[in-house]
Amino acid sequence: MAQEKSKQVSQITDMEADFAQWYTDVCRKAELIDYSSIKGMFIYRPYGYAIWENIQRILDDEFKKLGHENVYLPTLIPESLLQKEKDHVEGFAPECAWVTMGGSEPLEERYAIHPTSETLFCEHYQNIIHSHRDLPKLYNQWCSVIRWEKTSRPFLRHREFLWQEGHTMHATEEEAREETERMLGVYADFYENVLAMPVVKGRKTDKEKFNGAEETYTVECMMHDRKALQGGTSHYFGDGFARAFDITFAGRDNQLHHPYQTSWGVSTRMIGGIIMTHGDNSGLVLPPRIAPIQVIIIPVAQHKEGVIQANEAVMERLRKAGFRVKMDASDNTPGWKFAEYEMKGVPLRLELGPKDMEKNQCVLVRRDNGEKSFVCLDGIEDTVARALDAIHDGLYQRAKGNLEENTYACATLEEVKEKMASRGGFAKTMWCGDEACEIRMKEEVGVTSRCIPFEQERLGDTCACCGKPAKHMVVWGVAY
């Protein structure tokens, strides 16, 4: 038994021994990703891409319910266009990949491969927005973007990654601010209800906000190693870009106005978050609502008369009920299959062999807690539905426990330093609002401000760093 066990885990490094290596092992062994010949350019393998497709499908429906329309803009941005907004270009130009040749001819102006598309959307909006009747414009784009990162890791930091970017224009500041918060809420709900991940909603400090934005909002997640992952962002731009790009509309008052703008996005980085939130030493653990395979059916003693047919019948019933189901009737032994689909994080395993057939039952095993039960084949559709919901809830509760147990209030910088060194996680402190204190926190403790949470608590009256009167409570952590 001990020998068998060691054989199972030998494929993946223990997360307690080396979390980073565990993560890399899972990405490769679960066949989510492969490397290409260019640093930071990853291949999304079918199983990894299928997770993204499920995320995409669900989020896209949510966006459309709220009136957003999908568009597709060019991949290349002329340098002159990128430069129209000063803060924006300062932030992004250093990490742009540039196209300088067209065929064999040098280009007169170099083109950036889009690292984000605010400028392209603005150029287009300038052409199509003329009247208050043209507003709001609620556009979204699914695409890949390129940012020339110095270091890269699967899902967490790619030079090319997949994302969606919503870009909206509104007649009033109020409407745009509402949109910014609404979309952050869409992300937060998605994390909780689909990915089974709790988030901390809040606003970024000026130091951490998006280049060119007036306000950046974020959902922050805590990984299993207690480091922070920014799960999604929503920006309020005011009319800054609109002024820079000379976008105007005639209002009801017959005067020219600049519209107010937002953008918001999530990326394939989410998949990294899923892995590091739910995974364990046997590999990936996928939340049921985005799992490419929700139920893996494993026939036992499949050479025996009628076993395959009985398994196929169950598969067909579950498919008809709307579940994503796969049966593995390959020549591998059942034990091999158990380990394989555990590594791939399939939420529910269904075993059906001759003994079960006699009793009109099957075996169900939950991936999240290993719980095994014998269940009657009558009503298997309902049983599976309940089990998948229970797994979702179980995963969420466990992740929430991790977040809550590792978030603590600190009164002083020294206390933050001490707690961070011993257990990591999120430290909550009061803050004066001064960037100098953020820099000090980074230099002396190694943490950055994750956000100013919407749910504020009054932990004290003074800044944990400098002792001056406090303006906000801030959450600090080490970020991916």
Place this chain on the structure above:
RNA sequence: CCGGGUGUAGCGCAGUUGGUAGCGCGCUUGCUUUGGGAGCAAGAUGCCGGGAGUUCGAGUCUCCCCACUCGGACCA
């Protein structure tokens, strides 16, 4: 970008003072098996990360690249 480690069969690795490459798993075929990574037998698989150099001869020595990996810096 800075520092440490690593690139040899699909995966994990060995390869001695430089002499032309091996092991385990996997893979293929056949038979036997099948409720936690099965057994036996017979097979197939290599531009030794890439490029220059030293040498009669380089997986091995020298230099330059590239990639992976772990830290750090930077970064949405």
